Amino acid sequence: MVCLLLLGGSPLEAQHFDCVELNDENTNIFMVPDACFLDKNLDWCNCVDSALSNPVRGETSGFRQAIQWLSGQPGIGNERIEVEGGSLDLSGLSPGDVIGTGEAIELIPLGFPFVGGDFFGIYFEVRVTAVEDGAADFIISITSVTPAVVEAIGYEPTDAEHSLGHMITGRIRSNDDGGVIIEYRYATENFTANTVPGVLPTEASMPLFTVPFVMEFFSRESAIYTVPEEGNVQVLSTIRSFLEDTLAEILPLDAEDLCEGIDAVTHCKIIEEDLELRDSANDNNPPTATITAIDPGIFLMLEDPVTLDTFCGRAYVLLRGRNSDDGDGGYQGLNYRWSILEGPEGGAEIPDNTREFKDTHVIFTQGGVYEIALEVEDGFGGEDSSGASITVVVSTELDFNAPPLVNLRTSPNPPDIRLSNGTATVTLDASASDGGGEGCEQEVSFLWRQIDGPVDAVIRNPREPVTRVTFDTPGAYLIEVEVDDHGFQDNTSSAEVEIIVTGGAPDGTFRRGDADDSGRLNITDAITILNWLFLGSATPSCTDAADADDNGRNDITDAIQLLQFLFLGGPPPPAPGRDDCGVDPTADPLADCDYQSCGG
Incomplete structure (x- = not known):
């Protein structure tokens, strides 16, 4: 059973589920939550978390399941939650009213193609669209997302092309026998083959209408639903799945039987729950901290003590604190604090951005035995905190690091x-x-x-x-x-x-034929000589270099000598030559050189 906050009493030891399997071999409607890997929870029917107190989670819960929902993979098409007891007052509602806001934040596992360790976050609101005949219709739409969401799915889910983030259509109305009925369906109003109608939130808030959602959205924020003052509350939840190519299987909000017309690919599940109410608003049951260790690469659950082998000098583990219980039916928001209690100094690191998040990564760079601790606190006074720890044994024996290859x-x-x-x-x-x-x-x-x-x-x-x-x-x-x-x-x-x-070359050194002092012999040297001799261009800085045939004069034969050498196979320039720096071996009346290309 589940204990509901603000209404007193102590919780029973376990939740109870009456599970109706409506299809043979279809018990795997949703992937089992993390805890179902434990031997005592192998029965899938009894392993699905309470539709009210906790979300239905998958073994790839969080980031990977969110990606599946974002891309239109198998998810929830319809859900109806029937709560016996309490009262509903819609008299103060008008179309356009926002009756609640929410968020779904997931930690992206290290090693994913985009930024591992970043947050996959979706923020949404619940807005009234119509109030009529004792019922209020509403939509749930995304108001903003973190950059990692856009990078993951490749589009902005809040734009007009994607229905302005519209993802859920719902209705809340009174139950004929007292209480409230909440139903919702995947939004298909603007669905096309290439456009999903918005982004469904991550498993952190799926199904959307958990006890925290009912209390926060419909009781505290909008004050339209009042829970009973005493006694137990019976809750019946019906969930119908859908596939991307069977959108017609998503039923309208007024459908009487969500499990009607199911087939091999459209699954349905019914969960009955009995919620015990509390006697005093001042009672507070202590929370219970729980750490679930997950291999971030293959999403398998790891047992305590966790054993890791480093690769490339590092090892990682994903620790989930989300399975911690507030002790009061999931209504209270928990505060989380992760720490490293024991281990080699400097050998492990908890990223700063996850030290107070529900889940965290721990990065190990040294071998040894570590103890990682989680403390949760509900903030309601009394026994409002709880701690848990997990042991991680890290080995470097199988690791190998090749020395760098230097290319100079x-x-x-x-x-x-x-x-x-x-x-x-x-x-x-x-x-x-x-x-x-x-x-x-x-x-x-x-x-x-x-x-x-x-x-x-x-x-x-x-x-x-x-x-x-x-x-x-x-x-x-x-x-x-x-x-x-x-x-x-x-x-x-x-x-x-x-x-x-x-050292620098002696004064007077040059390369024969390099009239433009470029350090190379090419056609521009012949052009430099001709421009100087016939067009009035500046005198070369080294007239000895311009004396390509070494006849002691600067004339047209120097240009001819260069062109014949460059293009007709003529003899190379005399010493010191075109490649080597040197002085003129023959005396001539030409001026002293100011030739720079030899480093003088």
């Missing part, structure tokens, strides 16, 4: 450079390095440092994958890069490169 490139290659105007610079690039190729998703870091050399060079951005090193003194320099994949072992590798720095 230089520019120029080889890195033999000459001082020019007193300095010289080389670019070092290790960006193609990786974590070792053992299948881990690892972010590597870099550290550049000088190992040897006549003086200290200047290393720019020493912690970036690509850096530039500047020298001002000739000599041999040894530069090392260390790559770290942050694994638990063999996490660093290094590579060295020797850089030879030579």
Whole structure:
């Protein structure tokens, strides 16, 4: 049985279900909740949580089930909840009134394609659409979602294309024998083959009309339903499922029998419950903290003590506190606090954003024995808190971390450079390095440092994958890069490169034929000579370099010599040649050179 808050009394030891299986072999209407993996709860009929006090959950409850509902996979088509006792007053309602708001927040398991550890959140409201003949019609629609929802489903569920988030159509009315009847159905008004009519909330609030929902929406917020003052309350819940391609199976709100016309793919379930009322509004039953450990990769329930093996230096476990009980029928909102009681210092981490959430991840980076604790509090005074803990044994024996693979490139290659105007610079690039190729998703870091050399060079951005090193003194320099994949072992590798720095070239050195001082011999050198000789362009900085045939004069034959060499297979320019820097071996009357490409 379930104990209802504000009405006094103590709860009985267990809930009771009268389960009607209307189809042979169709007992698997919904996937079983986490607790059903325990031996004592193998009977699915008795394992489905109370339709009022707790949601019907799946073994992939939360995030994965939410994705199934979001994409129109098998879910709930209709539900009717009949509560005996209490009174309903709709006289103060008008179309357009908001009679309640809610939210469904789930923790995305680590390792999912989008941001693991983020929150999958849906916020919705209940709005009256009509009040007539002792009944109020309403819709439940989404008002906003977290960014992770849009990333997961690929659209914005609150836009016009998706029915402005309209997901549930419902009705609340008085029961003929006293009490209240609440019924709702999946919204199909604007359904098309490519458009689901909004986003159903996650299992945290499915079915929507739990005891917290009835009390919060219809009793405290809108004050249209008043629970009885004493005695027990009988509750009959009927749930009918649907498939995406059988929308016609979703019945209208006024359907008398939700289990009529069921077939092999349309399932129906009836749950009877007896709720005991409390004697005093001041009574508060203590909560019970419960920790359920789940493997976040395959969603299997793990027994206490939990044993984990690290992979790539880490191990994860998903701990659910949502199965904790407030002791008063699920009406009270619980506060959650997770902590690490025991274990190697620094070896485990609870993300800050889940320390006070109903579920949490724990990330382990060291082997050892850990104790993880949960404390829940209902905030109603007296014995209002409860604690639980779970043991996690982490082993690193089967783990392996390959050292990083360093890929080091230089520019120029080889890195033999000459001082020019007193300095010289080389670019070092290790960006193609990786974590070792053992299948881990690892972010590597870099550290550049000088190992040897006549003086200290200047290393720019020493912690970036690509850096530039500047020298001002000739000599041999040894530069090392260390790559770290942050694994638990063999996490660093290094590579060295020797850089030879030579002094500037002697005055008067040049490359024969390089009239434009570009360091290369090409057609622009011939053009430079012709523009100077015949069009009045600037005199080359090194007329000896422009003397391509080394006849001691600058004339048209120099351009002809270059063009014949470049395009007709003519002889190369005389010494010092087109590639090597040097002085003119023959005396001539040409002016002194101011040639820069040799580093002078």
